[in-house]
Amino acid sequence: MMKSLxxxxxxxxxxxxxxxxxxxxxxxxxxxxxxxxxxxxAKAPASSTFWFLLxxxxxxxxLFLGFRFSRLLFFLLFSTTALYHSTTSSSSAAVLRAxxxxxxxxxxxxxxxxxxxxxxxxxxxxPSNPANRTALEAxxxxxxxxxxxxxxxxxVVVGRHGIRIRPWPHPDPVEVMRAHQIMERVQEExxxxxxxxxxxxxxxxxxxxxxxxxxxxxxxxxxxLRNVPYPLTWIVVEAGGTTNATASLLARSGLTFVHIPFxxxxxxxxxxxxxTENRMRIHALRAIRxxxxxxxxxxxxxxxxxSMELFDEVQKVQWMGAVSVGILAHTGAAEQPRLSEExxxxxxxxxxxxxxxxxxxxxxxxxxxxxxxxxxxxxVVGEAAPVLPKGLEWAGFVLNSRMLWKDAEGKPDWxxxxxxxxxxxxxxxxxxxxxxxxxxxxxLGNCGKKVLLWWLRVEARADSKxxxxxxxxxxxxxxxxxxxxxxxxxxxxxxxxxxxxKQEQDDRRLSRANKSSxxxxxxxxxxKEN
Amino acid sequence: MGTWxxxxxxxxxxxxxxVAAQDTERIEGSAGDVLEDDPVGRLKVYVYELPTKYxxxxxxxxxxxxxxxxxxxxxxxxxxxxxxxxxxxPEEADWFYTPVYTTCDLTPWGHPLPFKSPRxxxxxxxxxxxxxxxxxxxxxxxxxxxxxxxxxxxxxxxxEKAIERGVLPLLRRATLVQTFGQKDHVCLxxxxxxxxxxxxxxxxxxxxxxxxxxxxIFVYFRGLFYDTANDPEGGYYARGAxxxxxxxxxxxxxxxxxxxxxxxxxxxxxxxVFCLCPLGWAPWSPRLVEAVVFGCIxxxxxxxxxxxxxxxxxxxxxxxxxxxxxxPKLDTILTSIPMEVILRKQRLLANPSMKQxxxxxxxxxxxxxxxxxxxxxxxxxxxxxxxxLKPGQKVLNWTEGxxxxxxxx
Numbered sequence: 034m035m036k037s038l039x040x041x042x043x044x045x046x047x048x049x050x051x052x053x054x055x056x057x058x059x060x061x062x063x064x065x066x067x068x069x070x071x072x073x074x075a076k077a078p079a080s081s082t083f084w085f086l087l088x089x090x091x092x093x094x095x096l097f098l099g100f101r102f103s104r105l106l107f108f109l110l111f112s113t114t115a116l117y118h119s120t121t122s123s124s125s126a127a128v129l130r131a132x133x134x135x136x137x138x139x140x141x142x143x144x145x146x147x148x149x150x151x152x153x154x155x156x157x158x159x160p161s162n163p164a165n166r167t168a169l170e171a172x173x174x175x176x177x178x179x180x181x182x183x184x185x186x187x188x189v190v191v192g193r194h195g196i197r198i199r200p201w202p203h204p205d206p207v208e209v210m211r212a213h214q215i216m217e218r219v220q221e222e223x224x225x226x227x228x229x230x231x232x233x234x235x236x237x238x239x240x241x242x243x244x245x246x247x248x249x250x251x252x253x254x255x256x257x258l259r260n261v262p263y264p265l266t267w268i269v270v271e272a273g274g275t276t277n278a279t280a281s282l283l284a285r286s287g288l289t290f291v292h293i294p295f296x297x298x299x300x301x302x303x304x305x306x307x308x309t310e311n312r313m314r315i316h317a318l319r320a321i322r323x324x325x326x327x328x329x330x331x332x333x334x335x336x337x338x339x340s341m342e343l344f345d346e347v348q349k350v351q352w353m354g355a356v357s358v359g360i361l362a363h364t365g366a367a368e369q370p371r372l373s374e375e376x377x378x379x380x381x382x383x384x385x386x387x388x389x390x391x392x393x394x395x396x397x398x399x400x401x402x403x404x405x406x407x408x409x410x411x412x413v414v415g416e417a418a419p420v421l422p423k424g425l426e427w428a429g430f431v432l433n434s435r436m437l438w439k440d441a442e443g444k445p446d447w448x449x450x451x452x453x454x455x456x457x458x459x460x461x462x463x464x465x466x467x468x469x470x471x472x473x474x475x476x477l478g479n480c481g482k483k484v485l486l487w488w489l490r491v492e493a494r495a496d497s498k499x500x501x502x503x504x505x506x507x508x509x510x511x512x513x514x515x516x517x518x519x520x521x522x523x524x525x526x527x528x529x530x531x532x533x534x535k536q537e538q539d540d541r542r543l544s545r546a547n548k549s550s551x552x553x554x555x556x557x558x559x560x561k562e563n
Numbered sequence: 564m565g566t567w568x569x570x571x572x573x574x575x576x577x578x579x580x581x582v583a584a585q586d587t588e589r590i591e592g593s594a595g596d597v598l599e600d601d602p603v604g605r606l607k608v609y610v611y612e613l614p615t616k617y618x619x620x621x622x623x624x625x626x627x628x629x630x631x632x633x634x635x636x637x638x639x640x641x642x643x644x645x646x647x648x649x650x651x652x653p654e655e656a657d658w659f660y661t662p663v664y665t666t667c668d669l670t671p672w673g674h675p676l677p678f679k680s681p682r683x684x685x686x687x688x689x690x691x692x693x694x695x696x697x698x699x700x701x702x703x704x705x706x707x708x709x710x711x712x713x714x715x716x717x718x719x720x721x722x723e724k725a726i727e728r729g730v731l732p733l734l735r736r737a738t739l740v741q742t743f744g745q746k747d748h749v750c751l752x753x754x755x756x757x758x759x760x761x762x763x764x765x766x767x768x769x770x771x772x773x774x775x776x777x778x779x780i781f782v783y784f785r786g787l788f789y790d791t792a793n794d795p796e797g798g799y800y801a802r803g804a805x806x807x808x809x810x811x812x813x814x815x816x817x818x819x820x821x822x823x824x825x826x827x828x829x830x831x832x833x834x835x836v837f838c839l840c841p842l843g844w845a846p847w848s849p850r851l852v853e854a855v856v857f858g859c860i861x862x863x864x865x866x867x868x869x870x871x872x873x874x875x876x877x878x879x880x881x882x883x884x885x886x887x888x889x890x891p892k893l894d895t896i897l898t899s900i901p902m903e904v905i906l907r908k909q910r911l912l913a914n915p916s917m918k919q920x921x922x923x924x925x926x927x928x929x930x931x932x933x934x935x936x937x938x939x940x941x942x943x944x945x946x947x948x949x950x951x952l953k954p955g956q957k958v959l960n961w962t963e964g965x966x967x968x969x970x971x972x
Contacts, residue, residue: 187747193799194803196803197803202810202815208895212894216781224777
């Protein structure tokens with residue numbers, strides 16, 4: 034098929050060449066741009082037999098190529114000289130595309146088409162002769178006509194172009210890497226323009242102690258802290274002195290940390306634990322004061338969960354700010370407090386945070402309502418009952434560390450000096466005790482509308498065992514063999530025999546259970562399970 | 564002056580330092596730093612009063628004219644009627660505006676039909692030349708017309724037909740304000756002003772996301788790659804460039820391209836670094852306006868295109884131009900742009916005067932596209948000597964053009 038086409042197109046080219054030279058007197062450019070197309074046949078001095086043969090050949094070919102070729106013929110029969118030039122190029126393109134449909138590379142189509150159209154552009158006489166346009170329009174929607182933008186200097190050609198596809202249209206890994214670097218840099222610039230202007234260091238204060246759930250809580254917290262885009266220092270105060278377990282966890286975190294030991298051990302009652310934690314936090318604040326650390330102090334208890342927006346929001350704090358904390362008090366207790374429908378309707382939000390008046394200033398505090406839980410809360414750590422916050426939780430407050438320094442520029446006078454706090458052994462219930470005037474606290478997070486972190490207390494029983502550092506040493510040995518998995522060492526019977534044994538037992542059980550038993554299917558099922 | 568000089572200089576320096584420290588850069592085109600010029604006082608425009616069949620009745624017939632991408636002609640008329648540069652005395656006018664809406668004859672699907680537009684334009688010009696002497700005085704050389712259709716005043720949507728028709732003969736001396744622009748093209752007359760297509764400013768503003776949302780899409784495009792209805796075999800639509808984009812990059816995860824119509828189109832553009840603006844049946848599209856408004860660097864794939872307000876806006880510094888032949892190498896081209904260049908382009912795009920210059924807000928605001936058009940007209944003043952014809956001199960041939968255009972409307 035291809036072989037038959039090529040000599041034909043060559044024939045057409047030569048005939049067109051003669052036609053062009055004879056017909057287009059004014060055309061200065063090379064007529065090779067005329068390309069294929071058989072239309073010029075009408076002008077060329079050809080015998081009728083030749084025409085008959087040509088026609089027969091065309092009919093034969095149109096059987097193979099169908100619509101495209103027959104449309105081509107239609108064009109050629111009805112077009113005039115000027116349009117011969119225009120159709121020849123594109124028809125050759127169509128022919129060539131027809132031929133290249135049998136091959137795989139589309140690039141060849143493109144190059145050849147381009148050369149045809151480009152050289153044709155030079156040869157195009159000014160568009161005229163609207164007479165036969167209607168016929169052509171009637172022929173096909175995507176009329177194969179070529180034309181320049183009208184100006185011989187323009188290299189933009191109107192008409193059909195090839196679709197340029199490179200040989201391996203897949204991403205190059207080096208370029209993908211570069212694209213990702215570009216995006217990272219763009220995002221960094223975005224943060225610089227629209228994000229916080231001068232990001233301050235974040236000082237995260239976490240009281241902790243070694244227990245079963247410590248690894249769980251600290252791992253979650255350290256992953257959150259690793260994602261914070263600001264410089265960060267993690268101040269970990271450990272009750273009962275520093276332990277290797279905690280130290281190794283901190284060392285593996287990749288964060289800048291300060292590990293401070295606290296002499297007292299963590300008590301087993303929630304109320305006492307609460308008080309000890311408060312003292313540990315004050316201890317941390319004293320450490321910040323001594324080292325003159327500069328930044329925003331965030332109280333992140335190890336079991337709490339923090340959102341990324343929290344760290345963006347706390348950058349805005351001037352001296353002391355308050356955020357809304359979601360209180361998650363239900364800790365999987367088996368018995369939920371029974372509430373009447375009315376109580377359920379009026380259930381207040383489990384949120385602790387600042388409450389604002391209409392002008393956006395701090396008006397008061399919204400605390401967690403513990404009435405529905407009265408009498409059913411946990412007293413001992415690890416008890417299966419809801420653990421509730423006591424008053425205002427530290428987690429909902431953030432401080433500017435300069436507030437803690439002995440002398441800092443612009444330190445407001447409504448802040449107590451840290452040394453004066455806790456002197457007389459009094460309890461520091463919440464950070465408001467650090468202030469003389471609690472009304473100057475700034476509400477953050479759109480005046481407390483956005484809950485930026487969640488308070489949760491989940492602990493195992495105080496005496497629960499867990500492997501030291503979560504490393505299993507010595508390796509576990511099998512205590513009890515699994516019921517249906519035969520151990521080669523424990524029995525000399527073949528697995529299949531054992532299987533039959535089991536099946537017999539189960540069958541007997543099943544037949545006892547259901548009167549209408551289908552032993553065949555049940556055994557099959559059992560077989561699959563095994 | 565000596566005692567006052569140094570503190571003033573210091574103050575000026577401080578001001579410059581503050582301005583330089585800001586994120587945006589001033590935009591200067593070939594005509595200079597003209598985006599924020601105020602046209603008031605620099606020119607006077609006289610608005611002809613045409614019978615309502617040329618303007619108001621067409622809008623009343625189909626109100627979709629007010630929201631499609633060709634709506635600039637209607638809003639320009641409304642702006643000029645209430646603008647400070649309008650004069651009711653035609654003797655002192657520098658420019659004359661004819662409010663004829665040639666792109667308001669819509670098909671049931673909302674596409675403007677250009678077949679009657681030459682007749683409508685001709686009829687309007689006949690009207691003004693008979694009623695007022697100002698057209699004949701200059702044969703339209705100090706008149707301007709807004710022709711936002713696909714190929715401007717060639718009044719056809721198919722490029723070959725548009726080229727054949729050429730610019731309407733009667734408009735040969737007038738200044739054309741059009742969206743179409745391509746170098747060395749019949750349908751872009753010398754001295755035309757290219758404008759952006761109309762994109763609804765209110766709709767775009769309601770879809771803004773916070774600017775700190777990180778840009779995580781590398782290249783974004785939504786639209787057709789093949790127009791199977793009008794170009795079933797391919798290669799004709801967009802000169803094969805869109806099809807090439809699809810075939811080369813459909814498997815590339817960096818390119819978020821598809822023919823979807825997502826409701827989050829505007830939001831997605833704000834999360835992309837590059838937005839493709841390839842040609843379609845005509846080289847221009849509202850995508851350019853959307854990309855500029857949403858801060859996405861436009862990647863323009865349209866050979867020889869002339870972009871809006873090309874003398875006031877240095878598009879080479881703001882967008883990325885890719886030749887249609889280079890589309891297969893698009894990923895290489897985009898990833899090899901130096902980082903400083905990309906950041907500079909984003910800074911230029913962030914400039915609010917850039918975004919303002921692309922929009923047609925109602926009511927008009929300083930620095931918007933209406934004012935840029937007037938600035939462009941003001942820059943063409945004062946009129947040259949060949950504008951005013953000598954008595955008895957005639958340049959235009961009123962019977963030129965296809966026979967169908969000569970029928971009255």
